Amino acid sequence: MPFRNRYTGLIDRYRDRLPVSDDTRIISLGEGNTPLIRLHNIPKLLGKQVDIYVKYEGLNPTGSFKDRGMTMAVTKAVEEGSKAIICASTGNTSAAAAAYAARAGITAFVLIPDGKIAMGKLAQAMMYGAITLQIKGNFDDGMRLVKEVAGEAPVTIVNSVNPYRLQGQKTAAFEIIEELGRAPDYHCLPVGNAGNITAHWIGYCEYSSASGEHVTEACAYCNGKCAYAGGAIVGNRPKMVGYQAAGSAPFLRGHMVDHPETIATAIRIGHPQSWDRAWNVMEESGGWFAEVTDAEILAAQKMLTQYEGVFCEPASAASLAGAIKDIQSGKIPEGSSLVLTLTGNGLKDPDTAIAQCQGKATLLTIDATLDQVKRAILDNMR
Numbered sequence: 163m164p165f166r167n168r169y170t171g172l173i174d175r176y177r178d179r180l181p182v183s184d185d186t187r188i189i190s191l192g193e194g195n196t197p198l199i200r201l202h203n204i205p206k207l208l209g210k211q212v213d214i215y216v217k218y219e220g221l222n223p224t225g226s227f228k229d230r231g232m233t234m235a236v237t238k239a240v241e242e243g244s245k246a247i248i249c250a251s252t253g254n255t256s257a258a259a260a261a262y263a264a265r266a267g268i269t270a271f272v273l274i275p276d277g278k279i280a281m282g283k284l285a286q287a288m289m290y291g292a293i294t295l296q297i298k299g300n301f302d303d304g305m306r307l308v309k310e311v312a313g314e315a316p317v318t319i320v321n322s323v324n325p326y327r328l329q330g331q332k333t334a335a336f337e338i339i340e341e342l343g344r345a346p347d348y349h350c351l352p353v354g355n356a357g358n359i360t361a362h363w364i365g366y367c368e369y370s371s372a373s374g375e376h377v378t379e380a381c382a383y384c385n386g387k388c389a390y391a392g393g394a395i396v397g398n399r400p401k402m403v404g405y406q407a408a409g410s411a412p413f414l415r416g417h418m419v420d421h422p423e424t425i426a427t428a429i430r431i432g433h434p435q436s437w438d439r440a441w442n443v444m445e446e447s448g449g450w451f452a453e454v455t456d457a458e459i460l461a462a463q464k465m466l467t468q469y470e471g472v473f474c475e476p477a478s479a480a481s482l483a484g485a486i487k488d489i490q491s492g493k494i495p496e497g498s499s500l501v502l503t504l505t506g507n508g509l510k511d512p513d514t515a516i517a518q519c520q521g522k523a524t525l526l527t528i529d530a531t532l533d534q535v536k537r538a539i540l541d542n543m544r
């Protein structure tokens with residue numbers, strides 16, 4: 163007898179809404195089904211009546227939401243007979259590609275910016291056995307090279323220009339609606355390449371149209387690939403709010419940025435691939451883009467760990483940093499419900515975390531004596 167109630171990943175869970183057939187061999191590591199954690203302490207600190215939930219995507223198998231897209235992209239690549247995948251990455255896509263390729267028994271080639279990815283992500287790509295090409299350039303250079311080489315070598319691109327990536331990633335919106343019973347008023351997330359904000363919108367649109375809400379216009383986000391391409395709906399959908407790091411904010415500048423800089427390396431992208439689609443998402447959802455500084459990002463990251471016990475990587479904290487500003491300014495009014503995507507796990511980037519805490523009172527070096535331990539306890543009770 164097979165075990166019946168095992169969770170076997172998001173493709174199996176949402177099979178009827180994804181482009182797979184009964185014969186498709188699914189390449190899964192049990193991704194998806196991540197916790198939606200209600201914040202208890204931060205709204206109080208802000209002194210505002212807001213209902214904030216964080217979708218902790220850092221608990222996916224390789225520690226970021228990229229697994230949602232990668233299970234779909236690698237499943238389809240294998241189905242189509244591909245023996246190798248390739249991607250450019252700021253780190254998390256390479257970790258996910260490497261893991262799912264290992265699972266499938268195919269080769270992963272990953273292009274990463276030399277010296278500009280977090281240590282955990284580099285460890286993952288190497289450990290999972292991807293052929294890791296560190297390029298003397300940034301993510302945007304890598305992306306250009308990947309697109310060029312895919313025309314000339316037998317490799318499938320698994321960046322979010324691969325439409326199956328967004329199909330997998332849209333399931334995060336399904337999970338949120340199912341857990342809350344409806345869409346939140348606002349969905350806030352960090353924006354780099356802008357694939358994830360697009361994928362969430364596809365998910366919210368499909369879910370509302372499947373539940374029979376009023377259909378008004380053609381779905382502009384999936385190039386006719388989604389199951390509900392005939393019409394998108396207005397109704398049970400959030401306003402989508404995308405936050406960018408100030409040094410890496412093409413959507414705020416209104417044009418591509420050639421030398422993006424931010425400590426949040428996962429969103430250090432100046433030439434987003436989903437430019438048009440992300441603008442459409444903003445307009446149609448009634449949302450907006452805003453920017454946050456590196457200092458605000460780090461402060462939000464620390465706030466989440468110290469007041470809520472949730473450790474995300476710097477890029478992920480951009481969603482909280484931005485939401486705090488918009489709540490304090492009143493742009494997000496009291497009485498609202500918000501979901502913030504925490505895109506990746508804090509353990510991905512130990513260097514940034516340790517640097518933030520160095521020299522702080524929480525790291526003490528003492529003699530190995532009872533007296534000193536006791537004093538440390540009594541001096542440091544909250």
Ligand SMILES: *Cc1c(COP(=O)(O)O)cnc(C)c1O
Binds near residue numbers: 226352354358506
């Ligand atoms: C990829 C990534 C992002 C950006 O997502 P896009 O789809 O490129 O906008 C944000 N945070 C983390 C941790 C990521 O890995």
